[in-house]
Amino acid sequence: MILYVIVPLCTLFTITQQVTSADKCVCELTNTEQAFPQDKLSTVEDNALKCNSEVTDQKTLELESLLLGLDRRLPQLQEDVSLLEMEDDGELYGVLSLQVIENEMKDIRQLIDKLNSTTLGHQHLTITTAKKLEDLKAEMKELEKYDTMQVVKRQEANQRLKRDLDQCRNGLHPIIQPTQPQHSNCPHGVFVNITGPRVYTAGEFPGSYKYGAWGRDPKPETGKESWYWLVMMTSSNRYSNYVRLYSSLSSLIVGVSIPGNVQIHPTNPTTNTIQGPNVVLYSGALYYNCYNQDAICQFNLTSKTITNLQLPKGTRFNSKGNFCHLDECYPFTDLDLATDESGVWVIYTTTQDFGNLVLSKVEEGEDLMLGQTWHTSVYKLGVTNTFMACGVLYATRYINKEMEEIFYLLDTVTGVENFNVGIFIKKMSPNIYALNYSPVDQELHAYCDSYMVSYKVLFE
CATH class of the missing domain: 1.10.287 (Helix Hairpins)
Known part of the structure; x- marks a missing residue:
């Protein structure tokens, strides 16, 4: 029994035996390891608690x-x-x-x-x-040298392996069935997953324009069913004054724009030009956040006319209500326009809603109008993007440089919210600045750090 105690101690102590008399044996233990600085660890813990108490919501x-x-x-x-x-009477107030x-x-x-x-x-x-x-961080690094048995390093390695395993499992089985049924009127069924990327291209201007959006017109004019559109923020990564058209997907990939640009205004930026990357094309008209206004602009590509739709009082604009994650906010993403099988939607936030997402249907006609409005309980600063599919609002959040998660939905028919959607998007670039759903081919079109990426939406 004594041997089992002495053998592991030999790794830490030098043991010498001294014979003092015929009937006594004395062992002297010399510790070869440095004493652990418990007081320094206590100081680090106190400083960490102090930081937590100083930085609060x-x-x-x-x-x-x-x-x-x-x-x-x-x-x-x-x-x-x-x-x-x-009240001025000419002389007195x-x-x-x-x-x-x-x-x-x-x-x-x-x-x-x-x-x-x-x-x-x-x-x-x-x-x-x-x-x-x-x-x-430096002090904790210094304390790591006392971990001669490498216990901490093994724990960190185990945590990394566990995280990688969880990501692998999520990639294979990313679907968590919602507790409530999704939109019952969707002709495709229930949105259960996405696959891809199917398209990944730098297009005609590789690396030139970080922010932008692209996609297809869900309700195209006759003869333009195969066309694609592209809007790039060509001024200060914030503004644009034209939409670029491509006659097919292959033309967009190789960078050949036969129809060319349709210009909104020669000056960029100016009144009614594009502000922010969250734009959509529907029924031959471009919908976007009007420059320097809390309003939607509808630009008709054929007649070159612009119609404005004023949003409710208190709507945040001019980069005061952006999509964000912990490391970055995406400038001038206050308004997000979206399309689905039923038409055009706008997602925004107001001071009255304390920064939570608000969804409104945009009604077409001679005069644009806001239709029904839904007030959500999801905070916009924790969201990186939104899109619509079959009357359901979906929101994404940043997981890491390789993964984005569709974590939230609002069913506009039932009014039910779900914060546990659990569908993951494998990214080709760290940031997705615009995300549009195309009901024409059931694809998500993402604009990521000047790259155009598409994903297939799977319905059950």
């Missing part, structure tokens, strides 16, 4: 509430100033209105001061926290 909500307060007070100030102008405006100005100044100080505080916190995290 409440700080983000504080900034959001200040911006919301400012957003509500400015329109009120504008209304009161207009009222004051109406209403004393009461002046007093009201003075008080409102004081409130707005206080809000701006508070917003500035809060922003500066958050910037300082970000810098100091980043420095602390770097220090913590």
